[in-house]
Amino acid sequence: MRTPAGVECRYFYGDYHRGKNHEECRLIGNTPPPGDWKPNLCKTCPVPAIIRANACEHMVLHGEVKRNFGIFKKQVVVSAYCTKSNQKVAEPQVGCGQCHPLPPEISKSLS
Ligand code: SF4
Numbered sequence: 001m002r003t004p005a006g007v008e009c010r011y012f013y014g015d016y017h018r019g020k021n022h023e024e025c026r027l028i029g030n031t032p033p034p035g036d037w038k039p040n041l042c043k044t045c046p047v048p049a050i051i052r053a054n055a056c057e058h059m060v061l062h063g064e065v066k067r068n069f070g071i072f073k074k075q076v077v078v079s080a081y082c083t084k085s086n087q088k089v090a091e092p093q094v095g096c097g098q099c100h101p102l103p104p105e106i107s108k109s110l111s
Pocket residue numbers: 003009010011012013024025026027028041042045046047048063076
């Protein structure tokens with residue numbers, strides 16, 4: 001579904017039927033404040049770009065709303081885990097490298 005920022009995101013859900021105006025992010029969920037989701041977070045969220053770059057079925061994303069250093073605007077911070085290689089994915093846009101081996105120069109830069 002298309003987010004308020006105008007990009008497709010599989011985690012966004014909006015219900016506008018019969019006067020409803022319900023929007024939610026199913027990655028963040030119903031986290032209580034200060035980590036709660038607001039539609040304006042979609043503008044800077046890295047998730048749609050990650051999904052476009054890496055559609056690996058084994059990669060599970062986890063998202064949190066954080067404010068860097070306590071002073072900047074809140075943003076979505078994403079971490080990824082591969083259920084096949086059972087390891088954290090350092091670069092979600094690239095993947096862990098097990099299903100799609102990385103060229104040696106990229107592997108070196110990630111380690
Ligand atoms: S915050 Fe990110 S993951 Fe959530 S709906 Fe918006 S773009 Fe998708």
